[in-house]
Structure formats: structure tokens, C-alpha cells
Amino acid sequence: MGIEIKIALNEGLYLKDPQDSVLGRNIIKHSILLLSDLGFEAFxxxxxxxxxxxxxxxxxxxxxxxHLVLIYLVSWYWEWVAYLIRINTLNINDPKRKLEIIINCFVSASFENPSIDYLDKSKLHSVxxxxxxxxxxxxxxDEEYGKGYFRNYKQLITTVAxxxxxxxxxxxxxxxxxxxxxxxxxxxxYFAKHLPRLTDISVYGNTVDEVEIMLNYFTDKLLS
Amino acid sequence: MGIEIKIALNEGLYLKDPQDSVLGRNIIKHSILLLSDLGFEAFxxxxxxxxxxxxxxxxxxxxxxxHLVLIYLVSWYWEWVAYLIRINTLNINDPKRKLEIIINCFVSASFENPSIDYLDKSKLHSVxxxxxxxxxxxxxxDEEYGKGYFRNYKQLITTVAxxxxxxxxxxxxxxxxxxxxxxxxxxxxYFAKHLPRLTDISVYGNTVDEVEIMLNYFTDKLLS
DNA sequence: TTATTTATGATAGGTTTACTATCATTATTA
DNA sequence: TAATAATGATAGTAAACCTATCATAAATAA
Known part of the structure; x- marks a missing residue:
């Protein structure tokens, strides 16, 4: 069972909606797992x-x-983050608090409920x-922008802006x-894990928390 | 002729140093042109x-x-930017002024002299x-990090830090x-050209100048 | 119920990419 | 002049990428 969430994505991304069949959902599920294991090039x-x-x-x-599978997954993620931001800022009026919540969604969208059976959100976040x-x-x-494949990202950024x-x-x-x-x-x-000299985020500490603190510090400074 | 600049790169990147032969330099030259025309996937x-x-x-x-050609070119670029920063900040003591020069090198490394025959730096920057x-x-x-393929980037960032x-x-x-x-x-x-809704940099204006002003504004705010 | 449509599986094949190997030829260097 | 190194020419293999066709199973309509 689980909670029914159907996210509407650009129809040009797929030939047949993968959310509508067992095979389709399996494709999504195992694409995430395989992409996470092998990386895009070897997948x-x-x-x-x-x-x-x-x-x-x-x-x-x-x-x-x-490539279209990847756009599909990334679009799904963008929509998912936008959804999380929407429900988590519903009753918030202070825009500063809203931005804190947004940053929290950016760094840890994977740890949020609700869950969807065929989609490992933590693995998706790594992907x-x-x-x-x-x-x-x-x-x-340019062609794919014209087809609206990145509209979800655009909308997410517009909201945050x-x-x-x-x-x-x-x-x-x-x-x-x-x-x-x-x-x-x-x-x-990513840097904390693979290219530690490009960041101040510690490799050993709680990466996600540290990134969150850093992003809050940056926005505070920039917007004051 | 032109000015002789030989940039030392990690030897693991190539089997035979392309800077040492006509064919090698042709490989570099046309890799840049083709990558710029076709993109990495179709190259x-x-x-x-x-x-x-x-x-x-x-x-x-x-x-x-x-893939190793790409790392080679990117490493070359990193070294080139580091070199530009070095010569352009030689007589500068004020670190604020130094950072302004660094930002200028980041956005427009391609327009700087001196020139090297077999390497179109403007095209390389696009790549x-x-x-x-x-x-x-x-x-x-991780494996390539271990081999030191990203050391040039690390060093560049260390200097700027x-x-x-x-x-x-x-x-x-x-x-x-x-x-x-x-x-x-x-x-x-890139956004200004291809994904304009992700930035405030105008599509029609002088992209590079606007990016430079923005980065200077960000650093000013963050470091004050 | 039977007929029809739809979804999937099985199989084959064609093209391109990615790479390795071998040998001939042309430059370089000793 | 001989030896060595660099390049070109050619062939070939394996995998990736993609299309097509037919059989079968499942879902739906008549």
C-alpha cells in the first residue's frame, strides 16, 4: 500500500507512463538502484x-x-522537493524561516516522509x-529546454527566489x-565525500548538517 | 612561433605527452574544437x-x-588560470584586490594573453x-583522485582560499x-545562455561582466 | 462466453562506439 | 648507413544502442 502520490511530469519524457504499470514502476525503482551503484555512464x-x-x-x-530516464528521475526529484517545501511552509509566515525550511529540504529531502514503495528517496538523492x-x-x-523538460527546476527556483x-x-x-x-x-x-579539498565540510562529521549550517550562514550574510 | 608555454600536467593522464609532437598538439587543438562543436557525449x-x-x-x-582527454584539457585550464592569477597578482598586496583579480580570471581567462598556437583558449573556456x-x-x-588527477584544481582552490x-x-x-x-x-x-530562469544574469547583456559584478558582490557581502 | 486489444517477452539484427593488434611505411636519431 | 621511433593502414572483437518482428499472456469489450 503506502500513500498514493502520483507526480505529474512532462509527458515528453516517456513513451508510456511508468507510474501506471508494474513494469514501469520496476524500471523507475531499479534505475535508481543501478544508477546509484554503477553511475550514469556504466548504466x-x-x-x-x-x-x-x-x-x-x-x-x-x-x-x-x-538520458530521458535520468531527466525523468531528476524531474521527479525537483517536484518532490517543491512538494516538501509547500507542505512544510504552509503555516509559516516569516520568509526567513521559510528559507531555512527550504535549505533543509535541499540538503535532506531524502529523509522526509511520506514514502513511496517503488522509489528509494535516499538513493534517489545520491543519484x-x-x-x-x-x-x-x-x-x-536548448532543444530540451524548449520542450519544457526543465520546467520543474525553473518553478522550484522561482518559488525560492x-x-x-x-x-x-x-x-x-x-x-x-x-x-x-x-x-x-x-x-x-559530494565534495565532502569525494573531493574534500574543495570544501570546508568535514568528511567525518555529519555532512548534511554542516552543509545546512553553511547555507544558512551564506544566506544570512547575503540577505542582511 | 608564439610564446613557449609548457604546462606540466599529471603524467598519468596521457600515454605519450601530446605537447611534444605535431600530432599530439593537433589532438589537443582539435579535441577542443570538436568538444566545443559536438559536446562530450558525441565526441x-x-x-x-x-x-x-x-x-x-x-x-x-x-x-x-x-575521458582522459577531457581531464587533460580541464587540468590544463586549471593550471592556466592559476598561472594567470599568479602573474596578475604579483605586485598586489591588498587581498581584496587580489580576490577581484581572481574573479576576473575565473570569468574571463580566455581573453588573457599570452596566446598559444595550438590552443584556442576562448573555445577551451566554453568547453x-x-x-x-x-x-x-x-x-x-575516488580512484582518479587517488592518482592525483584533480590536484591542479585542489591547488587552485587552496590558493584562492x-x-x-x-x-x-x-x-x-x-x-x-x-x-x-x-x-x-x-x-x-552557462545558465545565462541556456537556462535563463536559473539566474539573474541577462541573456542579452555582457554576460561575463555581469557575472563578475555578481561574484564580487557576493564575496564582499560574505567577507565583510 | 468469445473476440479484441494491449502489454510483455523472446529473438534477431543492424549500427555505432570503444578499443586492441598487426604490419607497413615514414621520420628521426645514432 | 643502420637502428629506432612515430605514424598510418587495416582488421577485428565486444559492447552499447536501438529497431523490428512474432508469440504469448493479460486485460477489456462485445
């Missing part, structure tokens, strides 16, 4: 179908290629951290700060 | 060797694979902006700010 539909106990051709009935940037760093970015402007209406870079908070959150969680 | 040694008028097997004598992040967002990051600490010795995040300035510089030049 492919052959390995995925073997993992599921299905076939390559069946997977191709849902997604044109692995976003390690591979997320690859969805828009390609030669097809709105809160930033509420805190300080004269601040000139609300969008840049919003996207930077998101990117920095992922970057420094 | 391969077959297309590269055709472009040069050589053969696949000859290219493989210099580099194990295209770094679009593809640079792919060097360390892979499953092999030092200047940041000079400006404000109590600032707790010199490394994170340093790497963030570098990443943000590339991100927002």
Missing part, C-alpha cells in the same frame, strides 16, 4: 532489464533512452547529487542565489 | 582522427580514452563551462567559497 537498458527480469525491448517501450547536473549539461539543452525577495526586496540576485543554494547543497555533499 | 576518437587526418589507433597512442564538471562526476572519482582567509581570517568557509566562486562563474555563464 544501460540491458543491465536494467536483466536486473528487473525483463528485456531491453520492453524497457525501450517506456523510455527512448537512458541527484552525483548525476543530476548531467541532465542539462548536454548539446541538446520569491522567498528570497520577500526577505530582502532590494537583493539583486534572487534567482542566482536560489539556484546556487540548490547546486551548492549537492556539490558540497 | 569520439574516430571523429577526432578524421578531423586531424590521422587514424583512431594513432590517437589511442596518446590517450587511453576520451570547461559546458563539460568541465564531467571530469569528477563519475564512478571513478588563502586569499579569502587573508581578507577575513575568521571566515569559516574559505574552501567552500573558493570552489563555489569557480563553479558559480561557470554555471551562471
Amino acid at each position: 544501460n537498458f540491458k543491465k536494467l532489464s536483466l536486473e528487473i527480469g525483463s528485456t531491453e525491448s520492453s524497457v525501450y517501450r517506456y523510455f527512448e533512452n537512458k 541527484i547529487i552525483a548525476e543530476g547536473i548531467k541532465v542539462y549539461r548536454t548539446k541538446d539543452v 520569491g522567498v528570497i525577495s520577500e526577505i530582502n526586496p532590494t537583493f539583486q540576485y534572487p534567482y542566482a542565489l536560489a539556484s546556487n543554494l540548490f547546486e551548492m547543497s549537492n556539490n558540497h555533499i | 569520439n576518437f574516430k571523429k577526432l582522427s578524421l578531423e586531424i587526418g590521422s587514424t583512431e589507433s594513432s590517437v589511442y597512442r596518446y590517450f587511453e580514452n576520451k 570547461i563551462i559546458a563539460e568541465g564538471i564531467k571530469v569528477y562526476r563519475t564512478k571513478d572519482v 588563502g586569499v579569502i582567509s587573508e581578507i577575513n581570517p575568521t571566515f569559516q568557509y574559505p574552501y567552500a567559497l573558493a570552489s563555489n566562486l569557480f563553479e558559480m562563474s561557470n554555471n551562471h555563464i
Whole structure:
């Protein structure tokens, strides 16, 4: 059972909605697991179908290629974070408090309820951290932007930029700060683990908490 | 002729030093051009060797694979930026002024002299902006970190972090700010062009100048 | 119920990418 | 002039990427 959450994503991302069938949900589930294990480059539909106990051709009935699977997952994540922000700031009026909550969602969206059976959100977060940037760093970015594949990200950043402007209406870079908070959150969680000399976040401590404190410090300073 | 600059890079990156032969320099030159045209995913040694008028097997004598070519180019860029920072801050004592120069090098390393014949630095900068992040967002990051492939980046960030600490010795995040300035510089030049809703940098104005002003504003605020 | 549509599996095959190996030829250097 | 090194030419393998076709099972409609 679990709680029914169906997130509406751009229909151009898939050939057949994977949320509507057992095989489709298996594709999503095992894509996350495999991407997390192998990374995007070594991941492919052959390995995925073997993992599921299905076939390559069946997977191709849902997604044109692995790049679109990644965009699908990342879009799902963006929507999920936006949803978390919405429900967690419902009764909050103070925009400063709202931004704190947003930062908390950025660094630890994976630990939040409610849960969805076929989607390991903690693993998904690792995938976003390690591979997320690859969805828009390609030669097809303009074409895919035109198709609206990154609209969820745009909307998430617009929401956050709105809160930033509420805190300080004269601040000139609300969008840049919003996207930077998101990117920095992922970057420094990754750096702490793999490239520790690029950050001050400790390798041994509680990475996520430290990143959260840092991002709050940065926004405080910038918006005061 | 041109000025002789030989940049020393990690020897594990190549099988034979491309700076030492005509073919090698051609590989570097046309890798930059092709990567800039096709992007990393569509780039391969077959297309590269055709472009040069050589053969696949000859290219493989210099580099194990295209991923190592990318690391080579990005390392070269890191070293180049570090070099520019060094010569441009030689006689500067004020750390605030130093950081301004660093930011200027980050956003516009490509426009600086001196020039090297076989290396289009403006194109290289585009490649770094679009593809640079792919060097360390892979499953092999830990292994390659161990081999010292990212040492140039580490050193660049260490230098910048030092200047940041000079400006404000109590600032707790010199490394994170340093790497963030570098990443943000590339991100927002890219966003302005391809994902304009993620930034406040105008699509039509002088992107590079605007990014420079923004980064200076951010550092000013954070370090005051 | 039976007929029809839909979803999946099984299998095959074609193209491209990624790489290795071998041998001939051309430059360099000794 | 001989020896060595660098490149080119060619071949070939394995995997990745993708399409097509047919059989079967499951769901739905008549």
C-alpha cells in the first residue's frame, strides 16, 4: 500500500507512463538502484532489464533512452522537493524561516516522509547529487529546454527566489542565489565525500548538517 | 612561433605527452574544437582522427580514452588560470584586490594573453563551462583522485582560499567559497545562455561582466 | 462466453562506439 | 648507413544502442 502520490511530469519524457504499470514502476525503482551503484555512464537498458527480469525491448517501450530516464528521475526529484517545501511552509509566515525550511529540504529531502514503495528517496538523492547536473549539461539543452523538460527546476527556483525577495526586496540576485543554494547543497555533499579539498565540510562529521549550517550562514550574510 | 608555454600536467593522464609532437598538439587543438562543436557525449576518437587526418589507433597512442582527454584539457585550464592569477597578482598586496583579480580570471581567462598556437583558449573556456564538471562526476572519482588527477584544481582552490582567509581570517568557509566562486562563474555563464530562469544574469547583456559584478558582490557581502 | 486489444517477452539484427593488434611505411636519431 | 621511433593502414572483437518482428499472456469489450 503506502500513500498514493502520483507526480505529474512532462509527458515528453516517456513513451508510456511508468507510474501506471508494474513494469514501469520496476524500471523507475531499479534505475535508481543501478544508477546509484554503477553511475550514469556504466548504466544501460540491458543491465536494467536483466536486473528487473525483463528485456531491453520492453524497457525501450517506456523510455527512448537512458538520458530521458535520468531527466525523468531528476524531474521527479525537483517536484518532490517543491512538494516538501509547500507542505512544510504552509503555516509559516516569516520568509526567513521559510528559507531555512527550504535549505533543509535541499540538503535532506531524502529523509522526509511520506514514502513511496517503488522509489528509494535516499538513493534517489545520491543519484541527484552525483548525476543530476548531467541532465542539462548536454548539446541538446536548448532543444530540451524548449520542450519544457526543465520546467520543474525553473518553478522550484522561482518559488525560492520569491522567498528570497520577500526577505530582502532590494537583493539583486534572487534567482542566482536560489539556484546556487540548490547546486551548492549537492556539490558540497559530494565534495565532502569525494573531493574534500574543495570544501570546508568535514568528511567525518555529519555532512548534511554542516552543509545546512553553511547555507544558512551564506544566506544570512547575503540577505542582511 | 608564439610564446613557449609548457604546462606540466599529471603524467598519468596521457600515454605519450601530446605537447611534444605535431600530432599530439593537433589532438589537443582539435579535441577542443570538436568538444566545443559536438559536446562530450558525441565526441569520439574516430571523429577526432578524421578531423586531424590521422587514424583512431594513432590517437589511442596518446590517450587511453576520451575521458582522459577531457581531464587533460580541464587540468590544463586549471593550471592556466592559476598561472594567470599568479602573474596578475604579483605586485598586489591588498587581498581584496587580489580576490577581484581572481574573479576576473575565473570569468574571463580566455581573453588573457599570452596566446598559444595550438590552443584556442576562448573555445577551451566554453568547453570547461559546458563539460568541465564531467571530469569528477563519475564512478571513478575516488580512484582518479587517488592518482592525483584533480590536484591542479585542489591547488587552485587552496590558493584562492588563502586569499579569502587573508581578507577575513575568521571566515569559516574559505574552501567552500573558493570552489563555489569557480563553479558559480561557470554555471551562471552557462545558465545565462541556456537556462535563463536559473539566474539573474541577462541573456542579452555582457554576460561575463555581469557575472563578475555578481561574484564580487557576493564575496564582499560574505567577507565583510 | 468469445473476440479484441494491449502489454510483455523472446529473438534477431543492424549500427555505432570503444578499443586492441598487426604490419607497413615514414621520420628521426645514432 | 643502420637502428629506432612515430605514424598510418587495416582488421577485428565486444559492447552499447536501438529497431523490428512474432508469440504469448493479460486485460477489456462485445
